[in-house]
Amino acid sequence: MPNNPAPHLFILTGASRGMGLAMARQLLQPGHVLLTLSRRANPDLASQAAGAQVVLEQWPIDLADAPAASQRLHGWLASHAAQAFASATLINNAGVIPAIVPLRDADPADLAHALRVGLEAPMLLTAAFLRATRDWPGARKVLNISSGLGRRAMASQAAYCAAKAGMDHFTRCVALDEAPLANGARVCSLAPGVIDTDMQVQLRGADAQAFPDRANFEQLKQGGHLTSPEDAARRVLAFLARPDFGAEPVADVRQAA
Template sequence: MSETIVIVSGASRGLGAALALAACRPGTLLVTLSRTEPALLAQHAREHQCAHRHYTVDLADPVATEAVAQGLFSELPGGARRYRLINNAGTVEPITPAATLDAAAVAHALHVNVAAAMLLTAALLSSAPSTADRRVLNISSGAGRRPMPGWSVYCATKAALDMYTRTVKLEQQGSGLRIAALAPGVIDTPMQAAIRATLPDAFPAVEDFKALHRSGQLAAPADVAARILDYLERDDFGQTELDDIRDY
């Protein structure tokens, strides 16, 4: 029987893949959600005596996301003492001035960055026993708290995720649920590579991100993942609803 159930969305690469690997611990059931199964995760889980289940889903599809969310909770074994939901899935696209946005790109970002977290959290709230230690961590961004030209969609969706976190915390007062939105800092991931490939006309701050990369100031995903998992288990987790891992 697994005493701890950890669910990680967007686990196929970048920070999500690092979180999934770091969460592989004895006595844990790790559940990952992404379009493709994280490479080598199944073998890694076996080596670390961690049960693992993967659900292939496009988190840009809210109907499919809701179905998977409800299905995975119905299939979880009973008796877990701890539930950890890490809503990590996210996209920085589209990177473009607000005047050039189109419906498909906006909808895709809204579904991945906001709706997926809402639907997975709703499934946990309605399915995980209230007697268990339930914690939800939404991976946000400093962009949700500071506007940047070219990132109108990314900034808006991360700000929405922050406000959603605050609202759920109010709704769940007295229920035992703990929830927080955490900015992870600037990490050396494929998302950062995509940002650096953007033209200055679309994202004026691109040279700043290139300079961070050249000067070695991007954090390693494994290091950040370890710090985030430690943060998730802090006794005071959830007291600060909008947080930044760089403060720890």
């Protein structure tokens, strides 16, 4: 009998809620192996994986300690043979919004945490992924979940905007690094649109005096302009599956053809 084909590996951060959880659920398909890095394991996700007979590994991990997370990821990837997976994809989805206040009033520890999770962790995980898989023959992809706020400034959002702008720009750099390689990874920093998640609740609940854009986020909700996490996940994963993924290192799913 012929051997079963090698599975496709997906590594996903921030899979405990919102669009990250929706992506994790949609990635639990036959022929896939899913590794999640989140603050906590999700028992419902484990049950779904068992029912679908899909390999799922969940790491409860603090992405604010990016060196430890990236070292663990590199070791795990290096423990697999180069031919173990038909393809390998890293999706850097995790991010946090610190207290919604002007930078002058921000707590230093809060700022540092937001930048560690939102920028340092994606950079270190991407480096570990690319280093460990550089000789793998299958297709390799890195999808960084960015935001329109990485491309448009907003008051009282300095840390989040800076993290996403940094994500966009380091993705451009990685695209240049990988382009000359025979099997260079395809990379993209993708804005997923405006999604109805806990982050939106946080923005709508902010102090209007400290956050001048609060009314805009309230109108998005009231006007029905927010995408559900499930629909957003489908659009993002469809973009990831496009044959031209990575042609543009910075993109917006709403502008995709």
